Amino acid sequence: MQRRNARSDEENYKTMFASSGLRKSHLVFPVIVSNSPSMIKSMPGMAVTPVRRISQRVQSIADSGISSVIIFGIPKSRDPIGSSAFDRNGIVQDAVREIKSSFGSAMSVATDVCICQYNLTGHCGIISYGGRINNDATLKVLAKIAASHAEAGADVVAPSAMMDGQVYAIKRELHNRRLDASLLSFSAKHASSLYTPFRSAAFAKMTTRLDKSSYQVSYSNSRVALREIETDINEGADMVMIKPALMYLDLVRMVKNRFNYPVAVQNVSGEYAMIKAAAMRGWIDEEEWKVRSIASIRRAGADKIISYFVLDVAKYL
Numbered sequence: 001m002q003r004r005n006a007r008s009d010e011e012n013y014k015t016m017f018a019s020s021g022l023r024k025s026h027l028v029f030p031v032i033v034s035n036s037p038s039m040i041k042s043m044p045g046m047a048v049t050p051v052r053r054i055s056q057r058v059q060s061i062a063d064s065g066i067s068s069v070i071i072f073g074i075p076k077s078r079d080p081i082g083s084s085a086f087d088r089n090g091i092v093q094d095a096v097r098e099i100k101s102s103f104g105s106a107m108s109v110a111t112d113v114c115i116c117q118y119n120l121t122g123h124c125g126i127i128s129y130g131g132r133i134n135n136d137a138t139l140k141v142l143a144k145i146a147a148s149h150a151e152a153g154a155d156v157v158a159p160s161a162m163m164d165g166q167v168y169a170i171k172r173e174l175h176n177r178r179l180d181a182s183l184l185s186f187s188a189k190h191a192s193s194l195y196t197p198f199r200s201a202a203f204a205k206m207t208t209r210l211d212k213s214s215y216q217v218s219y220s221n222s223r224v225a226l227r228e229i230e231t232d233i234n235e236g237a238d239m240v241m242i243k244p245a246l247m248y249l250d251l252v253r254m255v256k257n258r259f260n261y262p263v264a265v266q267n268v269s270g271e272y273a274m275i276k277a278a279a280m281r282g283w284i285d286e287e288e289w290k291v292r293s294i295a296s297i298r299r300a301g302a303d304k305i306i307s308y309f310v311l312d313v314a315k316y317l
């Protein structure tokens with residue numbers, strides 16, 4: 001690939017971000033916490049962070065001027081009901097307490113609220129006899145998980161299970177327990193193989209391909225996605241999320257136009273891996289595509305952008 005002038009590229013990226021209205025306050029870095037450190041094979045350059053090093057990791061994020069993180073947990077072991085997801089001393093709860101005690105209000109902490117990283121099936125709901133997802137039983141567990149994260153100090157709880165009524169169930173639990181975390185709902189989480197690189201880290205021992213299409217949104221139907229989003233807004237979500245990012249930016253604009261509501265977008269592991277893999281072969285310019293990905297998400301109207309590229313692009317802001 002032809003080498004270009006690095007200095008003029010840098011100026012171009014700065015101009016591109018400035019004209020898209022992007023600020024560092026729009027950016028959120030996803031931190032994957034685990035008990036032991038390891039690189040994620042299908043996400044070159046990305047590692048999971050052990051809880052004992054979480055403050056160090058968050059300091060490096062704060063040093064680049066980013067003041068929001070979202071925590072995804074990979075526990076040491078799983079059990080049939082995913083009980084470590086709501087354990088007071090679970091991996092996410094420990095990480096949140098540690099970050100909040102070191103950084104206080106200088107770092108906003110959101111948490112992924114789900115059971116799929118903690119149970120044996122890898123599904124986001126509890127499976128009843130007959131193999132069906134038991135929506136209502138799952139709501140009770142999600143409410144318990146969210147409350148345990150809020151008790152540990154999370155500023156934002158972010159349910160990602162795509163169960164019906166999850167926003168209302170969690171809001172009610174937080175209210176009853178006088179916990180004041182705000183709620184970011186993964187409202188339109190599309191069934192997608194773009195989650196595979198993250199899943200390969202979270203589900204290292206699982207061999208079967210997980211089909212979550214019975215509760216996640218289909219990519220081809222914007223009406224269903226908009227209905228899910230409207231329901232979550234009506235149930236009291238403080239912000240709604242669309243995930244993955246780049247193939248769903250039309251939805252971001254539709255939501256802004258129709259509901260004029262705060263929208264977050266998650267640029268997922270597969271979107272990261274595609275750019276990294278092509279760049280490693282010299283087929284695309286990595287820096288340009290990182291910057292353009294983030295700028296296009298902002299251009300579509302996202303108020304918060306969760307991306308593994310956040311730390312790399314912060315220098316242009």
Ligand SMILES: [Zn+2]
Nearest residue numbers: 114116124161
């Ligand atoms: Zn899940």
